[in-house]
Amino acid sequence: MPRIPLLVIALFFLTGGIAHFVIADFFIKAMPDYLGYHKELVLISGVLEILGAIGILIPQTRLLAGYGVIALIIAIYPANIHMALHPEKYTNISTLLLYIRLPCQFLFVWFVWWAIAPERLKTNPIS
Numbered sequence: 001m002p003r004i005p006l007l008v009i010a011l012f013f014l015t016g017g018i019a020h021f022v023i024a025d026f027f028i029k030a031m032p033d034y035l036g037y038h039k040e041l042v043l044i045s046g047v048l049e050i051l052g053a054i055g056i057l058i059p060q061t062r063l064l065a066g067y068g069v070i071a072l073i074i075a076i077y078p079a080n081i082h083m084a085l086h087p088e089k090y091t092n093i094s095t096l097l098l099y100i101r102l103p104c105q106f107l108f109v110w111f112v113w114w115a116i117a118p119e120r121l122k123t124n125p126i127s
Contacts, residue, residue: 017052
């Protein structure tokens with residue numbers, strides 16, 4: 001039976017992944033201008049979020065999915081920075097929330113790292 005933190009992670013990423021398809025325009029608008037293929041990147045990240053959500057619930061894929069989710073959080077960080085630097089594009093989101101979200105990403109990386117600790121420690125007892 002999955003542990004509660006794993007369910008929280010799965011729900012968060014499943015919801016986010018689905019949102020990448022349902023409200024793709026919002027995520028496309030969040031993409032930094034220096035990146036190309038905005039729509040494609042949004043759709044790919046949506047698929048990866050859904051796969052991470054499913055994978056984190058399966059014991060055999062949990063460790064790989066956890067590392068993948070952490071990599072994805074890091075990969076989308078530039079979009080979060082872009083949103084914080086351009087709050088005028090996101091009038092329905094508080095500027096304060098856009099900035100608070102930035103350090104929260106690091107907390108979420110830690111949360112995933114902590115949630116997959118039993119699997120990490122089975123593989124490498126030193127980590």
